[in-house]
Amino acid sequence: MRQREHRQNYLGARGWVWAGRYQMERHLYVLHRVTGLGLLLFGIIHLIITTFFRMGDKDTWESAISVVHNPVLKVGAYLVVAAFIFHALNGLRLILQEFGFALGRPIPPIYPYKDALRKKRRLAVILIAVIAILAVVFLYDFAAGGG
Amino acid sequence: MAERDTKQITFRLQRYDPEQGGILQLQEFMVPTSRGMTVLDGLIYVKENLDSTLAFRTSCRMGICGSCGMLVNSYPHLACHTQIEEFHSDVLTIKPLSNLPIIKDLVVDLTPMFDHHRSIRPYILRHDAQEIENPTAEFGQTPQELSDFLQFTYCMKCGICVAACPTSASDKLFLGPEALAQCYRYCADSRDDGQQERLRLVDTEHGVWHCHLAGACSEACPKGLDPALAIQLLKRRLASQALGFRRKQLPSPVVSPPTEQKPKVPYPEFTVKAKE
Amino acid sequence: MRTRFHLIHIVTGVLIAVFLSIHIVRLHLDDILDSNDPNSWESMIHRATDGMWAALYIALLAVALYHALYGLRGIILELTPSARAGRVTTWCLVAIGIAAFGWGTYVPIHLLSS
Numbered sequence: 297m298r299q300r301e302h303r304q305n306y307l308g309a310r311g312w313v314w315a316g317r318y319q320m321e322r323h324l325y326v327l328h329r330v331t332g333l334g335l336l337l338f339g340i341i342h343l344i345i346t347t348f349f350r351m352g353d354k355d356t357w358e359s360a361i362s363v364v365h366n367p368v369l370k371v372g373a374y375l376v377v378a379a380f381i382f383h384a385l386n387g388l389r390l391i392l393q394e395f396g397f398a399l400g401r402p403i404p405p406i407y408p409y410k411d412a413l414r415k416k417r418r419l420a421v422i423l424i425a426v427i428a429i430l431a432v433v434f435l436y437d438f439a440a441g442g443g
Numbered sequence: 444m445a446e447r448d449t450k451q452i453t454f455r456l457q458r459y460d461p462e463q464g465g466i467l468q469l470q471e472f473m474v475p476t477s478r479g480m481t482v483l484d485g486l487i488y489v490k491e492n493l494d495s496t497l498a499f500r501t502s503c504r505m506g507i508c509g510s511c512g513m514l515v516n517s518y519p520h521l522a523c524h525t526q527i528e529e530f531h532s533d534v535l536t537i538k539p540l541s542n543l544p545i546i547k548d549l550v551v552d553l554t555p556m557f558d559h560h561r562s563i564r565p566y567i568l569r570h571d572a573q574e575i576e577n578p579t580a581e582f583g584q585t586p587q588e589l590s591d592f593l594q595f596t597y598c599m600k601c602g603i604c605v606a607a608c609p610t611s612a613s614d615k616l617f618l619g620p621e622a623l624a625q626c627y628r629y630c631a632d633s634r635d636d637g638q639q640e641r642l643r644l645v646d647t648e649h650g651v652w653h654c655h656l657a658g659a660c661s662e663a664c665p666k667g668l669d670p671a672l673a674i675q676l677l678k679r680r681l682a683s684q685a686l687g688f689r690r691k692q693l694p695s696p697v698v699s700p701p702t703e704q705k706p707k708v709p710y711p712e713f714t715v716k717a718k719e
Numbered sequence: 720m721r722t723r724f725h726l727i728h729i730v731t732g733v734l735i736a737v738f739l740s741i742h743i744v745r746l747h748l749d750d751i752l753d754s755n756d757p758n759s760w761e762s763m764i765h766r767a768t769d770g771m772w773a774a775l776y777i778a779l780l781a782v783a784l785y786h787a788l789y790g791l792r793g794i795i796l797e798l799t800p801s802a803r804a805g806r807v808t809t810w811c812l813v814a815i816g817i818a819a820f821g822w823g824t825y826v827p828i829h830l831l832s833s
Contacts (some may be wrong), residue, residue, distance in 0.1 A: 311612020
């Protein structure tokens with residue numbers, strides 16, 4: 297059977313992003329990865345901007361701040377805060393579940409099967425509700441001028 | 444009769460023949476289906492009546508052997524275990540399992556999965572070689588100890604979890620949910636004493652820490668095995684070991700066969716009396 | 720071995736959540752309580768001369784760099800199965816991390832002393 301090379305069939309990175317017909321937990325995995333990379337990108341830019349401009353003088357600082365307070369960038373700042381809230385709270389869920397603390401015990405599989413993640417779905421839903429509430433609170437806060 | 448109403452369903456099958464050009468193409472077949480027909484019944488109809496060059500694996504047709512795993516409408520199913528009616532669709536797109544090399548049409552090469560499975564030493568390991576080579580009696584195991592890992596013994600190596608896993612999609616060296624769940628199955632078995640060696644095998648660059656709890660493997664598993672739970676419990680063992688918590692649990696001792704005779708039960712009376 | 724790095728990844732995750740929340744909330748509260756724009760030059764200089772802020776920034780930088788670069792390394796390793804490419808990636812990320820930490824620590828300390 298090894299004479300011919302079989303056709304490679306890996307989904308590749310597309311398999312990360314396309315969560316398709318799977319249930320909520322896979323979409324949470326995709327979002328966790330996307331927000332993590334987004335926060336990494338923002339962190340690099342933020343580090344560069346604050347360190348360089350703090351070393352400068354007052355005028356360059358003030359002009360940098362006025363650029364950052366552009367409404368388009370304020371939307372970006374809100375997205376960063378929302379991404380941080382999601383990544384932190386979902387990360388908390390992952391810490392609990394990745395060590396099996398919030399997953400329950402093995403049970404004999406009796407049809408219809410309900411695996412541990414679906415049985416503990418309530419935890420994930422509560423967490424998403426908290427994330428949504430905090431996101432709305434910060435949306436209000438940003439819209440009212442904070443940031 | 445309503446149950447015998449046949450409906451023409453379009454089966455869109457992915458064809459791939461390395462001997463005839465080796466291109467992926469979708470080929471359509473019209474299959475008369477009725478209530479109670481499984482996807483496998485439809486494929487067998489195609490092979491018997493429409494195109495006998497179609498290649499797919501099938502064996503038990505009852506969801507116990509794990510041969511017929513394939514992607515039906517982009518979700519991995521066992522073809523024999525999946526009713527056509529449950530899709531509520533006139534078109535079924537059937538492709539081979541993802542993340543495994545395709546041999547022909549709907550047949551995939553499960554060798555990468557078996558190689559990963561073999562690499563985690565999926566057998567009972569004990570230090571008393573004398574007992575293993577020349578067994579004198581059985582290893583004792585209470586029902587409580589059995590229930591700790593029984594769920595993970597039902598694996599039939601169908602490859603559906605590997606097709607569902609997002610990490611297996613890009614990382615060829617990732618052990619995969621099947622191998623990791625079976626690694627936990629052996630580590631959790633009270634008869635086994637090989638946890639140290641196995642944990643060293645999964646604590647690697649492409650080992651257990653690349654599982655990010657997407658949960659797709661457990662969702663898609665046709666036997667309700669919950670490989671995700673097994674992998675997270677394996678991570679707990681690894682973390683406890685790294686933090687220094689030792690499990691002082693000896694493997695099951697050898698239990699000699701019972702010496703006392705059970706009382707002899709008298710043969711029951713015949714229920715049907717012979718005619719005098 | 721990998722387990723220990725992963726456990727540190729988790730601990731730094733929790734620490735980031737704490738420090739970053741302090742960073743965001745404190746800057747935001749300064750806006751409300753002191754009615755000083757926290758982004759103005761004066762309040763920035765005030766923070767730059769405060770040892771507690773410098774310590775917070777350095778600690779936040781350290782944990783954030785470890786957490787982010789370990790996560791990035793995991794994502795890249797899932798794409799490149801060759802062992803050599805993996806080693807190259809690891810050392811590049813370690814170099815980037817050390818350089819970023821060095822630069823990010825130099826700035827608050829320089830500002831503190833000036």
